[in-house]
Amino acid sequence: MPHPDSTTPILPGFHPDPSICRVDDDYFVITSTFEYLPGVPIFHSRDLVRWRLIGNVLDREDQLSLPSSEGSGGIFAPTLRFHDGRFWMITTNINRVGEGHLIVSATDPAGPWTTPVYATGAVGIDPDLFWDTDGTCYLTWASGRPGSPISQAVVNPETGELLSERTDVWGGTGLAHPEGPHLYRRGDWYYLLLAEGGTERGHAVTVARSRSVRGPYEGDPANPILSHRSTSHPVQNTGHADLVERADGSWAMVHLGVRPVGPSPSFHVNGRETFIAGVRWLDDWPVVDETAFDVPKSHTDFDDDFSSPHLDSRWIAPGRHPHEFIEAAVDVGCVIRPSDSTGHRSLLAIRVEDQEWDARATVDADGGRLVLRLDDSHWVAVGSQDGAISVRMVVGPLDQVLAGVPAPDAPKVTLAIRATLPAAEPYGRVAAADDLTLGYVAEDEFRALATVDGRYLSTEVAAGFTGRVIGVEPTGTTDAVLRRFSYRGL
Structure with missing residues (x-):
């Protein structure tokens, strides 16, 4: 029915x-x-x-x-x-x-x-x-x-x-x-x-x-x-x-x-x-x-190892066409070049399509971060650079590193962000829009570094007409190598 x-x-x-x-x-x-x-x-x-x-x-x-x-x-x-x-x-x-x-x-x-x-x-x-x-x-x-x-x-x-x-x-x-x-x-x-x-x-x-x-x-x-x-x-x-x-x-x-x-x-x-x-x-x-259609939940899971010669149509980027700053490399994955002199961000991303979800990106350990973006003034990321994994959040003029640990001794690292709806408090209230937990995967286990309040990456805080996207960009001035990306609804 x-x-x-x-x-x-x-x-x-x-x-x-x-x-x-x-x-x-x-x-x-x-x-x-x-x-x-x-x-x-x-x-x-x-x-x-x-x-x-x-x-x-x-x-x-x-x-x-x-x-x-x-x-x-x-x-x-x-x-x-x-x-x-x-x-x-x-x-x-x-x-x-x-x-x-x-x-x-x-x-x-x-x-x-x-x-x-x-x-x-x-x-x-x-x-x-x-x-x-x-x-x-x-x-x-x-x-x-x-x-x-x-x-x-x-x-x-x-x-x-x-x-x-x-x-x-x-x-x-x-x-x-x-x-x-x-x-x-x-x-x-x-x-x-x-x-x-x-x-x-x-x-x-x-x-x-x-x-x-x-x-x-x-x-x-x-x-x-x-x-x-x-x-x-x-x-x-x-x-x-x-x-x-x-x-x-x-x-x-x-x-x-x-x-x-x-x-x-x-x-x-x-x-x-x-x-x-x-x-x-x-x-x-x-x-x-409004009762005319029985709408099933959309299949939103996405996994890309970049083995196809063509970039999947789900990939987007703010201000630039993705092919302007990426290139496929045989047996490597996707190479993402840093932002250009005009200030366009080199963020290869997909739309977030679920209220609860898990996203992971395997990158070379010498430079790359997994970014959840609402706009350039409201985003959070977990990244690997200079032998460390750290969580950084930008909310308007506030820019802060929230946590950091030494990176595993390995050439690659899998970065992860997970969004969950918080449990209801008495009288039906909840503590936040959602909980965003950022960390990395080691020995097949998700290791959390920081959890932040998702309301700071909401339209009611940031204004505008868009929604969240999640993807990978270089952490510095060198290329990021994205080996695999996965997204799944929870």
Whole structure:
């Protein structure tokens, strides 16, 4: 039987701002990536609850490069659509927002995708593409300025050229930050779906409709059609949704949410995740049904010995494409070169996708560290260098070595970080967001060096739009050699 409410994400971990499309019996979802490269992962499913990563849309420097690894820059909310035999993706690179929205296309969703064109003149965030039945393509976007209405123009997606003047189509229901627009046609109605209330606890999904694509749009009397604000639901911040019609004529919705834990104000550490709900129609308005899908827990375990000639698509890096600073070496593993002169961090990482997990990295003992990162000002690491293993934590301006021991007398060392939810105290309170225990493995035994409070690597402390990633980087100015990396949910 379906769950009474949806508490299990279809894409766990840092996978915000989902957009979905269908081609026959195949479904595809993309999400935001912000400062991480490659940009915009794309997933495939046949049943809407089990998803497989098939690649990344922006995986080349000629498609996307970033000036730094600064947190929550880069790629904001994308939209994925299929039209006339091609997949189309439009998004905003906030570092180049003045140039307009970035548009690429592909015949195969796994790539390659084209070099971008830009919708010059459409300045803002959260762009959407919609083709009407006469073939006209409409670009709809949010200004990104508080209280400003949603804008629309006709666009040539091949070139990015705007073919009409910008018009304002709807200002939302009056909640803060109307954004994330998606435009649809169902029968004789055009529907405009928005995110409102901000992407924090007040987040909500609202909808309006019109007989004309250009409006005026009338809001649903039942708005917001989805929100968990001011409730005790374990999934919060629900919003930024996208609709898809299924092959059988029914409809579904993907949306983001977070799973906060700990005492007030509660802390979410893995970023905004992607969830799914059903949609039924009542008096030509969409009604969200959160009990429609029985979502299984995703398989998140990952083990890489770098024996493949191709880097797994799960690997990402802040501010740089991984292939810019790594190289495979026969019978060695993965060589990670130090940060470059521009300050880009050489961190080869994957998204953390579980609330409890264990990650291990076997590196050469002369220089390498396992890093859990939220942004460059909020991270913790266990590293090996100069004959010692030490734990270091950075929280804003505070930078401290928490523990250290002599390294085992061996050419390699296995570093480890484990996250666990703390036991509940009386009255249901818990001591922290999670407990992060850092150490190393010796004689097949995990040896803890330090345990830190995970709330300091949470969005509520650090701010921003991303979640945790975990990976390996050099500890100094010499290469790090990563022999093996493993991650498993507990």
